[in-house]
Amino acid sequence: MRILHPKWFLLAVVLGTTPLWAADRTGALLDDYGDVKTTKADKALKKEQDDILKMLNAGNKRHAANMVHGKDPRIMVVSCADSHVTPETVFHTQPGDLFVNRAFGNVVDKVVLASLEYGATNLNCCVLVVMGHTDCTAVKGAMDEHANPRTEDQWGSLNQKALYERIEPAVSEIEAVRTTQEAQTGKPLEGADLIEAVVKTNVLNTMHDIRQKSPILWGLERTDKLRIVGCVYHKDSGKVEWIKE
Ligand SMILES: [Zn+2]
Numbered sequence: 001m002r003i004l005h006p007k008w009f010l011l012a013v014v015l016g017t018t019p020l021w022a023a024d025r026t027g028a029l030l031d032d033y034g035d036v037k038t039t040k041a042d043k044a045l046k047k048e049q050d051d052i053l054k055m056l057n058a059g060n061k062r063h064a065a066n067m068v069h070g071k072d073p074r075i076m077v078v079s080c081a082d083s084h085v086t087p088e089t090v091f092h093t094q095p096g097d098l099f100v101n102r103a104f105g106n107v108v109d110k111v112v113l114a115s116l117e118y119g120a121t122n123l124n125c126c127v128l129v130v131m132g133h134t135d136c137t138a139v140k141g142a143m144d145e146h147a148n149p150r151t152e153d154q155w156g157s158l159n160q161k162a163l164y165e166r167i168e169p170a171v172s173e174i175e176a177v178r179t180t181q182e183a184q185t186g187k188p189l190e191g192a193d194l195i196e197a198v199v200k201t202n203v204l205n206t207m208h209d210i211r212q213k214s215p216i217l218w219g220l221e222r223t224d225k226l227r228i229v230g231c232v233y234h235k236d237s238g239k240v241e242w243i244k245e
Pocket residue numbers: 080081082104105106133135136137138139
């Protein structure tokens with residue numbers, strides 16, 4: 001009897017055990033971290049990760065057992081990724097009510113705009129809410145960057161740089177009017193008030209980006225088929241403050 005050559009045997013094992021969805025990945029991943037040694041802390045972290053996955057699985061089983069089948073959404077939301085600012089909780093909605101797109105700092109890029117266009121044209125959503133929130137870490141990071149800009153080689157992540165660049169116009173706008181506003185109100189604009197002013201301006205800028213960079217969404221708003229509104233969620237009170245344009 002002819003014996004199968006080891007290389008064909010190995011290939012058969014690989015093909016037999018690799019699912020199709022995982023078989024084809026092209027492009028090299030960055031791998032410049034050198035040797036990774038397992039420490040005691042790593043083991044504790046691994047256990048925590050295992051426990052988290054078990055918790056997610058248990059939670060999903062409870063969800064599946066009590067699942068509510070929602071209707072098609074009429075509302076789209078763009079909000080920050082902050083774990084305390086979940087639109088479904090903030091607006092007390094049911095599954096299926098909201099078509100939610102979340103990104104740190106509630107900014108939009110082409111991918112998010114494509115998602116919103118789908119929501120407006122395919123799902124027939126008629127209201128789009130852009131929601132910022134108080135004490136936003138992304139906004140605070142952009143404000144720190146504005147005050148002490150990093151040089152090109154000081155950035156640990158160019159993705160983070162791209163995010164702060166999107167929020168930066170709001171920081172600059174508030175800095176430009178800060179002195180005038182302080183003179184008018186007679187009190188300094190600083191601390192949480194300053195952050196909130198940037199958060200509001202950042203929401204308005206995202207609304208402007210949506211209108212300027214998506215002719216589809218802008219067209220729907222101009223013909224009153226879509227209403228685009230902005231708000232700030234106050235983390236301390238749980239209340240939403242709608243922004244007047
Ligand atoms: Zn945030």
